[in-house]
Amino acid sequence: xxxxxxxxxxxxxxxxxxxxxxxxxxxxxxxxxxxxxxxxxxxxxxxxxxxxxxxxxxxxxxxxxxxxxxxxxxxxxxxxxxxxxxxxxxxxxxxxxxxxxxxxxxxxxxxxxxxxxxxxxxxxxxxxxxxxxxxxxxxxxxxxxxxxxxxxxxxxxxxxxxxxxxxxxxxxxxxxxxxxxxxxxxxxxxxxxxxxxxxxxxxxxxxxxxxxxxxxxxxxxxxxxxxxxxxx
Numbered sequence: 335x336x337x338x339x340x341x342x343x344x345x346x347x348x349x350x351x352x353x354x355x356x357x358x359x360x361x362x363x364x365x366x367x368x369x370x371x372x373x374x375x376x377x378x379x380x381x382x383x384x385x386x387x388x389x390x391x392x393x394x395x396x397x398x399x400x401x402x403x404x405x406x407x408x409x410x411x412x413x414x415x416x417x418x419x420x421x422x423x424x425x426x427x428x429x430x431x432x433x434x435x436x437x438x439x440x441x442x443x444x445x446x447x448x449x450x451x452x453x454x455x456x457x458x459x460x461x462x463x464x465x466x467x468x469x470x471x472x473x474x475x476x477x478x479x480x481x482x483x484x485x486x487x488x489x490x491x492x493x494x495x496x497x498x499x500x501x502x503x504x505x506x507x508x509x510x511x512x513x514x515x516x517x518x519x520x521x522x523x524x525x526x527x528x529x530x531x532x533x534x535x536x537x538x539x540x541x542x543x544x545x546x547x548x549x550x551x552x553x554x555x556x557x558x559x560x561x562x563x564x565x566x
Contacts, residue, residue: 336479339478339479340479342407342417342478343420343475343478343479345407346403346404346407346417346420346421346424347420347421347424349403349421350400350403350420350421350422350423350424350425350428351424351425351428353396353399353400353421353425354424354425354426354427354428354429354431354432355428355432357396357425357429357432358429358432358433358435358436359432359436360392361429361433362433362436362437364385364389365437368380371437371438371439372439372445373446373447373448374445374446374447374448374525375525376523376525377522377523378448378522378523378525379448379455379521379522379523380522381522386451389451390451390452393450393451393452394452396425400418400421400422400425401418403417403418403421404416404417404418404419404420404421405418407478408478412477413477413478415474415477416473416474416475416476416477416478417474417478418474419470419471419473419474420470420471420474420475420478421474422467422470423466423467423468423469423470423471423474424467424471426463426464426466426467426470427464427467427468427471430460430464440460442460443459443460443461443464444459444460444461445459445460446458446459446526446529447459447460447463449463449506450506454507454510454511454514454521455507455510455521455522455524456503456506456507456510457506457507457509457510457525457526457529458505458506458529458534459529462502462505462506462529462534465538466502466538466541469538469541469542469545472545472549473544473545473548476545476548476549476552477548480552487544487547487548488547490543491543491544491546491547492543492544494540494541494543495540495541495542495543495544497537497540498536498537498538498539498540498541498542498543499537499541500537501533501534501536501537501540502534502537502538502541504533505529505530505533505534505537508526508530509524509525509526510524512524
């Protein structure tokens with residue numbers, strides 16, 4: 335293995351894990367103030383001191399930080415995207431790990447969580463975003479560490495992935511979309527009753543297309559004797 339790339343991978347993972355702790359701590363503070371450690375309860379997004387806009391800005395800032403670390407870590411456009419997605423996946427998974435350590439929640443991967451606020455609230459069981467995070471980690475690791483993944487992905491695989499992401503976003507936001515015409519109060523207070531797992535799984539399989547493609551390339555390259563590491 336290329337030690338330089340391995341160290342870079344660990345640095346990005348360490349950064350993302352540290353961000354996850356900060357995220358979990360901030361969410362703990364906010365949920366403690368509004369008595370919402372368990373997010374799935376009546377009035378899940380109460381108006382409290384005008385913190386809503388600040389919280390949405392914080393979420394946007396988090397995305398910018400993840401994009402920035404990917405840009406700094408990668409030497410090519412594809413590697414930058416790989417490190418960005420790697421960071422996002424690690425951050426998302428460790429967020430739940432740390433939130434569990436801090437608060438005792440979630441008690442199960444089936445617990446509903448308020449995942450994101452932009453552009454509308456996203457709702458889903460913890461397992462759903464964690465599964466997507468694993469895909470991001472697998473693709474990000476492949477394209478930043480292995481020679482066999484050096485060639486670009488096909489347009490078809492990314493078209494499928496984009497369609498899958500759109501499906502997943504719809505599943506996460508469908509309840510907020512349903513009441514969007516009733517105003518902000520209805521959006522804040524909506525509680526989903528059922529998660530559309532069959533539709534989400536369709537989206538998940540489509541999102542996995544680039545992951546399957548890149549790891550297949552690595553396997554074939556290894557069989558042909560191509561060196562494992564990727565020099566960028």
